[in-house]
Amino acid sequence: MSDWKKSITPMVFPGKIAVPYTWTVGSTLSKFYCELRDNGKIWANKCPACKTVFVPPKVKCIHCYRDPSIWVELPGTGTVESYTIVRYEEPMLHPRKAPFVYGLIKMDGADTCMVHIIDEIEPEKVKVGMRVEAVLSENREGNILDISHFRPVK
Amino acid sequence: MGKRVGIIGVGQTHHASQRLDASGVELIAEAVTRALDDAELTVKDIDAVVIGNMDHFENINYVDMWAVDGLGAVMKPVFKVTTGGTTGTTIAACAFYTVASGLFDVVLAVGWEKNSESDTQAAVATCANPVLERDFFAGAIGPLATEYSMYMKAYGATEEDAAIVAARERNNALNNPYAHVRQAVTVEDVLKSPMLSYPIKFLDMCPRSDGACAVIFAVEEKAKKLCPKPAWVHASVVRHDYTHFGDLEWTFMPTLERASAEAYKLAGITNPLKEFDVAELYLPASTCGVKWMDSLWFCEHGEAPKLVRKGVFDMDGELPVNPSGGVICTNPIGATGLIRVGEAAWQIMGRAGARQVENARLALVTGFGGCSWSDVMILGADLP
Ligand SMILES: [Zn+2]
Numbered sequence: 001m002s003d004w005k006k007s008i009t010p011m012v013f014p015g016k017i018a019v020p021y022t023w024t025v026g027s028t029l030s031k032f033y034c035e036l037r038d039n040g041k042i043w044a045n046k047c048p049a050c051k052t053v054f055v056p057p058k059v060k061c062i063h064c065y066r067d068p069s070i071w072v073e074l075p076g077t078g079t080v081e082s083y084t085i086v087r088y089e090e091p092m093l094h095p096r097k098a099p100f101v102y103g104l105i106k107m108d109g110a111d112t113c114m115v116h117i118i119d120e121i122e123p124e125k126v127k128v129g130m131r132v133e134a135v136l137s138e139n140r141e142g143n144i145l146d147i148s149h150f151r152p153v154k
Numbered sequence: 155m156g157k158r159v160g161i162i163g164v165g166q167t168h169h170a171s172q173r174l175d176a177s178g179v180e181l182i183a184e185a186v187t188r189a190l191d192d193a194e195l196t197v198k199d200i201d202a203v204v205i206g207n208m209d210h211f212e213n214i215n216y217v218d219m220w221a222v223d224g225l226g227a228v229m230k231p232v233f234k235v236t237t238g239g240t241t242g243t244t245i246a247a248c249a250f251y252t253v254a255s256g257l258f259d260v261v262l263a264v265g266w267e268k269n270s271e272s273d274t275q276a277a278v279a280t281c282a283n284p285v286l287e288r289d290f291f292a293g294a295i296g297p298l299a300t301e302y303s304m305y306m307k308a309y310g311a312t313e314e315d316a317a318i319v320a321a322r323e324r325n326n327a328l329n330n331p332y333a334h335v336r337q338a339v340t341v342e343d344v345l346k347s348p349m350l351s352y353p354i355k356f357l358d359m360c361p362r363s364d365g366a367c368a369v370i371f372a373v374e375e376k377a378k379k380l381c382p383k384p385a386w387v388h389a390s391v392v393r394h395d396y397t398h399f400g401d402l403e404w405t406f407m408p409t410l411e412r413a414s415a416e417a418y419k420l421a422g423i424t425n426p427l428k429e430f431d432v433a434e435l436y437l438p439a440s441t442c443g444v445k446w447m448d449s450l451w452f453c454e455h456g457e458a459p460k461l462v463r464k465g466v467f468d469m470d471g472e473l474p475v476n477p478s479g480g481v482i483c484t485n486p487i488g489a490t491g492l493i494r495v496g497e498a499a500w501q502i503m504g505r506a507g508a509r510q511v512e513n514a515r516l517a518l519v520t521g522f523g524g525c526s527w528s529d530v531m532i533l534g535a536d537l538p
Contacts, residue, residue, distance in 0.1 A: 013285050019276045021213045024268065024364075026177025059179045059224045065197040 025142075031071070032057050037142040042134060044110050046070040055110040056144075076134040077153060078107040078114070085123040095145055101126050105150055116144075120151035156254030158538055160377030160384030162370050163193025164496035164505075169334040169365035169484045172270035178212060181366040182266050183224035185489075189262070189368035190226075192505070193380065197226035200370075201258040206235040206245040207267050207488030210277045217266075225264060238281060239438070240392070241265060242367070242491025243521025243529035247390045249371045250531075254387075259373045265492035266366035269485075274362040287399055294438060295359060297399055297526075299351040302441035304404045306353065309456030311444055313353045317344035318462055319443030320358050320482060326469060327479025329508040334363040334484040344440070358440040358482070365486030367493045374537075385502035385517070388532040389420035395526055402526050407449040409528035410520065414450050417530040421538070426518070427452045427466070432501045432511040433475045433518040434494040440482060442522070443467070443475065450518070469511070477501070477509035491521035491529065498533050 025033060028045070035041045044055035045068035052061060054068055061068050083103025086094070094100070101123045104113040118126055120135070132150040140146035165188025167173070167181050176184065182205075190196060203225060209215050218227070218234040225232070233252075237244040242265040249263035275293045282288040290296070305311050321341045327333040339357060347357040377384040393413040396402060414426070423429050435450075437443045447458035452466075452473070461467065467475035478497040481490055498517035500506040506514075515536065521529035 015284065016289075017276050017279055019210065019213065019272050019280070021272050023212070023214070023271055024172075024174055024177050026180045027175055028180065029177065059177070059183050060226065062223050062228045065226045 026059070028057050028059050033142040033146070036146045037140040040136050040140070042074045042076050042107070042147070044072050044074050044107070046072055053110045054112050055107050055114055072109065074107050074109045078105040078132055078150070080104070080118065080126065080128055080130045080132055081106050081113055082128060083118060083126050085126075099123050105132060116147060117149040118151070119149035156251070157256050158374040159250050159253045159371050159387045160374065160381065161387070161495070161499040161503075161533065162372045162377050162381035162384050163189045163195065164367075164369050164499050165189030165192055166332050166367040166489070166493060166496060167365045168332055169363045169486055171334060171361065171363060173268070173364040176364075178214070178217070178266065178268045179221045179224035181268065181364065182221050182264060185266065185366035185368040186224065186226050186262065186264060189370050193370045195260070195370065195380070199260055200226060200230065200262045201260050202252055203227040203230055203232040203262045203264065204235055204245050204249045204252065205232060205264040205266075206237075206241045207265065208236055208238065208241060208277070210272075210280050211274065211487065212268055212271045226262070231258075236488075237523055238527065239436070239487065239523025240491055240521040240527050240529045241488045241523065242493065243436070243495065243519065243531060244392065245492050246369060246495040246531060247392055247529060249369070250387050250390050253371045253373050256373070259376050261371045263369045263371060263492060264366065265489035267486040267488040268364045269362035269487060270364050283398065295351045295354055298439045298441060299354045301404045302353055302439075302445055305441075305445045308405045309459070311456075311459045313345065313355075314341065315444045315459040315462050316353070316358055316440040317341045319437070319467075320344040320440035322468055323437070323440065323443070323476050323480045323482050324357070326477050326509065327483035330478045330483070331507070332484070333479045334365070335361055335479070336483070354439055354441060360438045360482045360485040363484055363486040365484065365489050365493075367489040367496050369492055369496045369499065381503075383503050383535065385499035385533040386536065386538050388534045388538040389417040389530070391417040391420070391530045393528050394524065406455055407446050407526065407528065409524075409526055410446055410449040410530075411451070413528040413530040414520075417532050418451065421532045421534070423532070426450060427473055430473055430516050430518045431514040432477065432498065433473060434478060434480070434498040434501075435475055435518070435520045436481055436491055436494055436522040437476065438481050438485075438522060450520075474511050477506065477511060491523075494519045494521065495531060495533075498531075502533050502535050
């Protein structure tokens with residue numbers, strides 16, 4: 001410790017402002033979430049020009065800036081493209097206690113991956129290329145956790 | 155001296171208090187799609203993108219990342235700009251600099267805000283220094299009320315002078331299909347509206363809105379090829395001053411005086427009131443529509459109330475100010491300054507619809523933020 005620090009009185013002010021935030025889901029994703037919540041279906045949208053199928057759906061096609069206006073229902077199955085086993089706790093953020101697995105799941109019928117939890121399997125047994133299926137939550141509220149997780153196809 | 159630059163397309167959303175039908179990305183896409191349509195371009199024609207907003211209004215950082223599909227910026231150079239209230243005009247300045255540099259030919263400028271997603275006053279307060287002035291003076295109303303109060307004392311300006319401005323702008327908005335607040339009001343209505351912070355009343359003050367705006371800038375050769383009547387950029391000037399409210403000069407607006415003086419010099423303007431055909435000014439409260447007219451060199455200090463009362467800034471006056479209805483009718487904060495640029499460009503291009511000022515050939519644009527920062531842009535029908 002150098003001496004100059006002795007001449008300083010450390011002070012900090014606590015913040016008072018806690019801004020409340022809400023986010024508009026919008027016309028594209030609200031269709032996705034309503035189908036999921038009300039009918040238990042996973043829908044994707046498709047670009048009429050380049051035929052790319054997006055899940056979760058996109059506002060504009062990333063390749064040609066067209067409205068991906070064609071809606072397609074997906075079967076809810078897919079393939080694990082990559083994953084990680086989470087070993088640390090992030091209680092404010094994570095929907096599961098560690099250890100748990102999340103990964104990139106390429107949905108059958110889609111060209112993009114969905115990020116989600118892989119469960120009902122010991123973490124060490126998850127493999128790239130493994131076939132998985134979506135498990136829906138019982139009480140669905142219109143958010144990404146209406147899909148509870150993905151599990152290996154039996 | 156950089157390359158000459160023209161605006162060749164403008165798009166904006168239908169602004170509202172809350173656009174529950176559209177997410178932030180969808181608002182951005184709505185404005186960008188309309189600007190591309192206005193310029194008859196596709197996203198392939200865009201060489202770079204500048205986007206801006208104020209993160210604390212939505213609590214989503216990195217709009218340049220998460221909105222990239224709606225923005226049309228996939229695999230393009232994209233830069234984010236945030237300078238408080240001036241964000242919108244600074245986006246325009248940056249897009250202009252990017253094209254004028256000669257390194258990019260066609261640049262898309264996008265400003266947006268979804269103010270319904272938070273408490274705007276609480277979020278605005280986070281701009282002020284947290285260990286000095288945040289508790290008292292933070293937010294938009296207090297500083298503006300204080301500066302007009304001082305102007306009233308110094309020059310005898312009145313609450314009614316401000317109410318005349320408020321009524322003028324609110325009635326102008328009736329001609330603007332994109333405006334958030336479109337309601338006919340009288341000077342009486344303004345004076346009778348609830349007091350927010352003396353002397354500013356409810357109808358004197360801007361709302362906060364959901365909305366987005368997109369403006370396309372092109373280098374001279376491309377602008378001439380792509381657009382029958384581009385709005386040429388004659389000057390773009392930015393001036394900032396002190397951080398603490400107590401440091402400021404309050405009877406006039408030093409940043410606006412200095413920025414506009416420099417812009418007029420660059421554009422060769424000696425009598426702004428006579429030479430400009432139309433102005434789209436960032437006036438966050440009607441009181442600014444009185445006091446700040448001094449600082450734009452339209453008159454001597456303290457003379458503005460006379461001009462306001464004579465109707466100089468009315469639609470049929472010598473210099474129509476804010477045919478769009480201005481900021482007190484539409485205020486998606488990160489887009490607000492860019493809407494001024496877009497509206498002025500449409501005036502020059504002859505695309506301003508029912509709010510068109512006949513034969514508008516030279517337009518003045520300002521942005522305000524800070525506290526007390528000013529951006530000035532001058533657009534013209536003739537090549538600079
Ligand atoms: Zn496509």
